[in-house]
Amino acid sequence: MTTRLRLQRAQRLLKVQEQMRGLAERDLAQTRARVAKVEADRAAMLATLAGETLHGLFLESAARRLRALAGEAGDLAATAARQAETVRERGLAEKRAERQAEGLATLRAREREQAEMRDQLDLMVARAGTRPD
Secondary structure, three states, rough: OOHHHHHHOOOHHHHHHHEEEEHHHHHHHHHHHHHHOOOOOOOOHHHHHHHOOOOHHHHHHHHHHHHHHHHHHHHHHHHHHHHHHHHHHHHHHHHHHHHHHHHHHHHHHHHHHHHHHHHHHHHHHHHHOOOOO
16 A cells, blocks of 8 residues: 555544544533532532421432432542543544654655655656767
């Protein structure tokens, strides 16, 4: 396979890696926003509990809601940690693809330069051969 084709494939791979990292970052941002919302709900519930004296029925309901929010926050935190690792992995894969594309671009430029030199040399030899001595 020619260097030009390898470079084109590497550039396509780089674009895909960039998109995959972007999607992973978006998912992580959404999860972090959900974590923040759950934490805000917990804080609001605790503030409500601290400011009022609730009686049995309301207190039990509020405690159930707080436990549910705590469980959801824990699940979301675990999801966010997994997504952060995915973002890191996607970033590394993108950097590898970028380095590969840059290396192939350098190689392609070098090949073009060598081809131009060969063409110039061929032209010089051709001119020298047609010159009357």
